[in-house]
Amino acid sequence: MRLFTVMLTVVATVLVGVPASAVPSQERLGFDLDRATIPELQQRMDQGRLTAARLTAAYLRRIATVDRKIDSVITLNPRASAEAAASDQRRRTGRTLSRLDGIPVLLKDNIDTRAMDTTAGSRALRSRPAADAHLVQKLYRGGAVILGKANLSEWANFRSFRSTSGWSGVGGQTSNPHVLDRNPCGSSSGSGSAIAATLAQVAIGTETDGSIVCPSGATGIVGHKPTLGLVSRTGVVPISAEQDTAGPMTRHVVDSAITLSVLQGGDRADPATGAIPAGQPRDYAALLRPDALRGKRIGVWRMSGVDAGVDRVVEASVRVLRARGATVVDVDLPFQDEIGRNEFPALIVEFKRDLHAYLANRPGGPDTLDELIEFNRNDPVELSKFGQEIFEESAKAPDTTDPTYRRQRETATTLARRSIDETMARFRLDAIVAPTNSPAWKTDYVNGDAFVLGSSGPAAVSGYPNVTVPAGFAGPLPIGVSFFAGRWSDATVLAIGAAFERANPARRAPDFIPTIG
Incomplete structure (x- = not known):
């Protein structure tokens, strides 16, 4: 991938019009970009201490210099600097479009864009779609800067029973930035690794079952799989309209909440969006409260006995929830x-x-x-x-x-919904928490992925929302916990996830360790 790294450096130079060595790095911005949230960035831009152009240039510089370690970005958007300049002009004239205005975003490369090829990681699809995906149009209407495309497990990991997550014929192998010979998990692997390595503020991933939450957990970031139908799938390479959805992947829950507020909405070309309730919140970030755990009843689906490191993180997470005023009860989801x-x-x-x-x-x-x-x-x-x-x-x-087939689909969806709905009703729960992932395994082309543990299935098959938040580590490898609940309860799981994140700030920037014993 050395040639691609050189290309990224050259493209970054062309986009900003200055030598790559002069592009602001994280340090030159004067604040810790890894820790900065979208509200903090917006405040700096409103105060004239930061511009979208400088922010975009900083991320391009990091892609050009850092991505050579993890190979998470397939291509860059040739219009990124112009989009950032347009955002700065809007801000100067008081016409910002949303809290995403000027914020750099990466897209998983199964999301259609007119400005860049959309490949799903396959060499067979190296062409340019005629139109942007509906969700990309929503991002542009919100003023976001599209940085480029993230690598993925080819065809969203739906080609082989022995596939290796993070590998595609177009992008090669994406690595986990915490330990480079470990796998980033799931098909939104490039999106997860890129956000963990601070190569964008937001990435958009897609999930059929686990492909947002698993890479988010494995790379130590926040990932939100929305309720099916909340975000349009028009212009997204599919696996199944019965389960597919796109959603935000970020380093902070508030950033996912802000992004979802821009992404969601009806699309006549995607009938699932026609079911969005009239009362669905439009500003999820406004509903995040530090005390959101107080008085909540949360069921813990421990999935214990599979991995000792996961068990320790789950038990510590339960203590955090109880310390912040939640009642936690053990549950076991039926029908799995x-x-x-x-x-x-x-x-x-x-x-x-x-x-x-x-x-x-x-x-x-x-x-x-x-x-x-x-x-x-x-x-x-x-x-x-x-x-x-x-x-x-x-x-x-x-x-x-x-x-x-009809019986299989009806059975899977109905039982997945019952597993959540009936458990929540029986124990009078506001949400269910479960471990998102086991520690990342070594990438292995002989045996393929070594999935040990995952809790994505019930929310994925039912079409219900699921948010994973960093919760702890097994050695240097991140472990996340997932909060999920009933249909259209995205605001609830985001609020609970944000309060947990505030009480347990477990995320840390990756160290790019080559290997561990």
């Missing part, structure tokens, strides 16, 4: 085995349907899953690390009129 038996076979069927619908709007490339399979067989890179068994199974799967 049956949900798992039905979820994946349903996704196999839905993937072919939804991918074909997406490819129909991407002229100049493969039009069908069969064509993608054939492309991979003939490409020297695509099958060099692992195969495409999931593609091949999906190509042979029935369509969504099949009665077996």
Whole structure:
């Protein structure tokens, strides 16, 4: 990836119009960029102590110098400096668009952009979409600066049973910035590693099951998977419309709350957004309160006995919750085995349907899953690390009129919702907390991912919101805890997550350790 690092340095120089060595670094800004929240950055810009142009240049410099260690960014936006300058002009004339105005954002490279290729990590899709994804349009309406595209697990980790998270044919292997030979987890791996390494203020990830919360937990950041339908999926490379959603990945809960406020909203091209309640909050950051844990009833799904480090972090998190006035009760979510038996076979069927619908709007490339399979067989890179068994199974799967498929999807979704709804009703809960992840495993192309523990399934399959917050460490490796609750309760889980973050400021910047014993 050395050539790509050189390209990033050159692009950063061109974008800001000065030598790369003169681009402000984190230190030259005069404050700790890693710790700065969006409200703090906005205050500095309002006071004239910072500009969007300087902030963007600082992040570009970090990408050019730091990303060579982790390979989290696939490409840069050639319009980033112009977007930052436009934000500064709006601010000078009192016309800022939102609290995201002037804030640099990275997009997972399965989100369509007119200014950059959208590849899903695949060499077969190296073309430029005709339109920005709906969520990208929302970001621009809020004044955000799009820095570029983050690497991902190719095809959102839905190509092989033995895949390695963080690897794509276009971007290569993304590393975990805490320990470089450890895996960043999940398909939004580049987004997670980039935010952990302070290469942007916000990244947008996508999740079908775990692909926002797992990389966020593994890299020690905040990740929010919204309620299904709260954020449009139009222009996002799909796995399944029954579970897919995009959401923010940040270093601070308040930044995720601000970003969600800009991202959410109706889209006639995505029917799921038509279900957003009329009373859904529009400003999630305004609802964050330091005492939000006081008086709350929270169920803890410990998933204990799998990893001793995780058990220690969960127990410490329970003590924090109780110390801040929450009542914590142990729970065990039912139906998990049956949900798992039905979820994946349903996704196999839905993937072919939804991918074909997406490819129909991407002229100049493969039009069908069969064509993608054939492309991979003939490409020297695509099958060099692992195969495409999931593609091949999906190509042979029935369509969504099949009665077996219909039963599988109904079973998976219904039981996932019951597992949360009935548990919350039985124990009169405001939310459920569970460990997000086990310590990151070594990246391994022979055996693939070594998933040990994850709690993403119930919220992912039900379409309910889930926010993961840094909670502690196992050695140098981060462990997160996830807060989830019922449908449309995004404001609740964000408020609880923010109060927990305030009471337990566990996140720390990565040290880029090469390896550990």
